[in-house]
Amino acid sequence: MENGIYRQLQQYLHQLPCGFPEGPKGTDIALLKTMYTPEEAALCLRLTPEGQTAEAIALSHGGNVDTIRPMLDAMATRGLLFRIRIQETPHYVLMPYVVGTFEFQLNRLSPEYNKAHNRYMMDAMGMEVFGGKTSQFRILPVEAALEDTQTIMPHEKIRRYIEEARLIAVSDCLCRKKAQAEGRGCDHTLKACLSLNEFAEFYLEAGMPTEIISKEAALKLMEDCEKEGLVAHTQNAKDEVCYICNCCVCSCGIFSTVARFNLHSQIVRASxxxxxxxxxxxxxxxxxxxxxxxxxxxxxxxxxxxxxxxxxxxxxxxxxxxxxxxxxxxREKRFQPDVPADPQEMYDRMQAEKNRPLRMLSMKSLKARVSGQK
CATH class of the missing domain: 3.30.70.20 (Alpha-Beta Plaits)
Structure with missing residues (x-):
């Protein structure tokens, strides 16, 4: 009976554009069991990607808000959902596994979880991440390497994203931390991932290894990571990106897979x-x-x-x-990347291509939807 609630959760998460396919060997259920208690899995089934208050979740499902709210907050702290404050009110958002709850597991990289994640990625989730037409990931070029050209586009400028950010936090790299926990880590800088705006606020509230930094410090970090030979990547969108990672092939799950299996076409190149x-x-x-x-x-x-x-x-x-x-x-015009305007367009493309019923919302769309209800 216990497996039933996890199967329901797997099927529900697979309705998102980013998906969570069934593992042929039960590896999907094994992974979910390391993350959610049966009660948390059942509560996750009440969430939507549009975000709801604790009161709305309790009202729609006949629960007690005084019981549900602490559970939701505990799940947010453990990275099992996304919590965003809109007009000072917490809203709880259903997130996909990648990019989403996997990246939020910075404080929970147990041997059991790591083993379950690796098996599931090999069995099923890898094809979900790398098998779609629209990628979630995009390479950001080293700006210094393009300083002699006048044709660099605004969405290719790392400096622009940093200078326009309201809040910037630097976090430990999940992939390097996970690799170190598995005894295969590299010596590259650990604190190398930038989260912006709402993502920065969430990482801080969840107690992840994160600290607020200035724009000047963020630019210096990007410069140091480039000297170290790390490659910057972000969301496959021109505007409103939520993170900038500095990646290597030693530890990064995305880049190591691209290099190992020649999946270069499954991540958006720079222009x-x-x-x-x-x-x-x-x-x-x-x-x-x-x-x-x-x-x-x-x-x-x-x-x-x-x-x-x-x-x-x-x-x-x-x-x-x-x-x-x-x-x-x-690149020649026919090889120029077709980068979505923002994360919402990226999610909508993925949803249409995969014919998934649940629509993911970007941070901007989420806040606009909630504000429109007020």
Missing amino acids: WQCRIDPEACTACAACMERCIFNALSPGENGKMEVSRGKCMGCGLCKSACPSEAISLVQ
């Missing part, structure tokens, strides 16, 4: 690609060592060559080239 001047190239291979996507290799003449299919346009190779043989050039 740029690497070009190597063979006359200037000294075959030092500094760019090859710097590229985490295996896009560079020696050609027949020993000079470095680039694989267009693997180049993600991040720009790390250019900053590593001592002979200035590398430039970033715009």
Whole structure:
């Protein structure tokens, strides 16, 4: 009987654009059991991606708000739902697993959970994340590598997102922390993920390893991460992004999968690609060592060559080239990424492509919907 409530939760989460497919070996149920008690799973079935107050949840399902509210707050602290304050009132939001409750497990990386997550990703969730037409993830190029061009688009400027943010927090990288817990961690900077605005507020309220930083400190962090050879990525949207991560292939679940299984087309490239001047190239291979996507290799003449299919346009190779043989050039028009205007358009595209019944709302859409009800 206990498995029944978890099966209901799996089926409910799979109605979201981001999905939560059934695991062929029961790995989906095993994962959910490490996260939710049966009572929490039942309460999660009452949530919607549109967000509700504790009073509304209790009223619609005949529960006691004095019992339900503490449960909701406890679930928010454990990253099992998203809590957002709109007009000072907490609203509780059903979240997908990726990007969502998985990223909120910073304080709960137990061996049991990590093992269950890894098995489920291999059995079912990996295809959900990487098998869709519209990706949730987008590469952000190194701005310094593009400083000599006038054609860089606003949505490609990391500085813009930071300068426009109302609130910025830096958190431990979930992937590196998880890898360390599994005994396979790398030495890259741990505190390297930026959460913006409502995401920053949620991370702080949930007691995750997070601290508020200034815009100047955030820009310095991005500069240091670039020097360290980390690649920045964010939501696949031009505006209203909620996070900026600085990733490696050593620990990052997304980037390591892309590099290992040649899934370069499943994450949105920057609008740029690497070009190597063979006359200037000294075959030092500094760019090859710097590229985490295996896009560079020696050609027949020993000079470095680039694989267009693997180049993600991040720009790390250019900053590593001592002979200035590398430039970033715009991709041909037919290869330019079609980036959604905002997270709402991204979610709506995913929903239409997968024919899922539940509509995810961006932070802006969520606040607008709730404000319209007041």
